[in-house]
Amino acid sequence: MEKFIVWEKKYLIGINEIDEQHEKLIDLINEFYWTFKQGRSREDINIFFKKTKDFIKIHLELEEYYFEKFNFEFKDEHKIQHDFFRNETKKLEEKFYSGEYTVSYEFMSLLRKWFLDHIQTSDRKYIECFKANGLM
Ligand SMILES: [Fe+2]
Ligand SMILES: [Fe+2]
Numbered sequence: 001m002e003k004f005i006v007w008e009k010k011y012l013i014g015i016n017e018i019d020e021q022h023e024k025l026i027d028l029i030n031e032f033y034w035t036f037k038q039g040r041s042r043e044d045i046n047i048f049f050k051k052t053k054d055f056i057k058i059h060l061e062l063e064e065y066y067f068e069k070f071n072f073e074f075k076d077e078h079k080i081q082h083d084f085f086r087n088e089t090k091k092l093e094e095k096f097y098s099g100e101y102t103v104s105y106e107f108m109s110l111l112r113k114w115f116l117d118h119i120q121t122s123d124r125k126y127i128e129c130f131k132a133n134g135l136m
Helices: 016-037 042-069 075-097 103-120 123-132
Strands: none
Touching: 016 042, 016 103, 016 123, 042 075, 042 103, 042 123, 075 103, 103 123
């Protein structure tokens, strides 16, 4: 299966729960890409659009849950980045549900660019805080 995103060690941040979710998200994006590329039915693309979007929601909320719980110093600026991404996703979602299925590709590209950049820069900033609060 051709991959849209190839998982690399450099994406690991060293906190299991988070790494597992990041990896799962990359898997989902790859499956989504594959479904889209094969020219599968709208229903199938729909399912993956929703699956990916729902999982992103879970992931961002998990990080934010810990930000609050551990009173993470940079939680506000981190949440602003999450919100930016939520808004972009929402815009694409609206287009998608109005019948523009080609936005699936835009969505995947956004994910690849935003998400990979985000996990390698912003997410690294909470490692110390999360670890100091017992996550491993
Ligand atoms: Fe993350
Ligand atoms: Fe994040």
